[in-house]
Amino acid sequence: MQSEKHVLVIFPHPDDEAFSSSGTIKLFTESGVPVTYLCGTLGQMGRNLGNPLFANRETLPEVRKKELIDACNVMGIQDLRMLGLHDKTLEFEDEQYLADIIEKVLHEIEPSLILTFYPKHGVHPDHDAMSNAAAIAVARLPKETRPTIYGKAILKNSVDLIGKPDIVIDIKTVAEDKLKAIKAHTSQTSGWVELMEQQLKESSPEIEDWLYRETFWTYHV
Ligand SMILES: [Zn+2]
Numbered sequence: 001m002q003s004e005k006h007v008l009v010i011f012p013h014p015d016d017e018a019f020s021s022s023g024t025i026k027l028f029t030e031s032g033v034p035v036t037y038l039c040g041t042l043g044q045m046g047r048n049l050g051n052p053l054f055a056n057r058e059t060l061p062e063v064r065k066k067e068l069i070d071a072c073n074v075m076g077i078q079d080l081r082m083l084g085l086h087d088k089t090l091e092f093e094d095e096q097y098l099a100d101i102i103e104k105v106l107h108e109i110e111p112s113l114i115l116t117f118y119p120k121h122g123v124h125p126d127h128d129a130m131s132n133a134a135a136i137a138v139a140r141l142p143k144e145t146r147p148t149i150y151g152k153a154i155l156k157n158s159v160d161l162i163g164k165p166d167i168v169i170d171i172k173t174v175a176e177d178k179l180k181a182i183k184a185h186t187s188q189t190s191g192w193v194e195l196m197e198q199q200l201k202e203s204s205p206e207i208e209d210w211l212y213r214e215t216f217w218t219y220h221v
Contacts, residue, residue, distance in 0.1 A: 006035075007111060008038065009025060009115045010037075010040075011037075012040035012126040018178070018182045018184070022071070023213075029078075036080075038083060038101075039083065044086075060187070068082070090125065090130060095136060098136075100137075106141060114150070116131045116149065116151060117154070118131065118152060121153035121154060121162070127154075149220075149221070151217050152216055163217075165215035175212055178210075182196070
């Protein structure tokens, strides 16, 4: 993990990073690798306003902002950048415009590795818009300076389409931190957390995929 110079995390919604890669991120920050997180939106269109209700449409962005900061603290991310884009409308943004934003950061921090969704394999249109923009931005760089991209593919048939993930990261030592990062996004993840805690207690096999390893597919631009 130490071999990376700087890791750039790119996701559209607060909580995408927690589910997909918080264990990997924690391993990087623990070994002293700087991590920058570009979070596209504040998930302000999220359906979940809590039960009992803890937020409304006006207050939800503030709630999710705080949750995101808490999650970043758990993961050890010191450079969180909230882009303030509009939730659920990223697919309608000009892809070159989104790529411009990312490209600027690429020049600034010169990451050696990017964590994002695997383009076209993110299920949600916001996920695909963000990873597509990341791929465009990377493709603009001269070949020898391009960072590696680890893409998270989450289509039901991703394995049929692009094969098994080539990157499997053992996150067992930081499993608790991953759970905490997910937990930090309380407004969106409370049901999940209970399920995971239960599975953890019962050492059920599903927990392997949730909390003991994270998988990615290297994406070639
Ligand atoms: Zn998302």
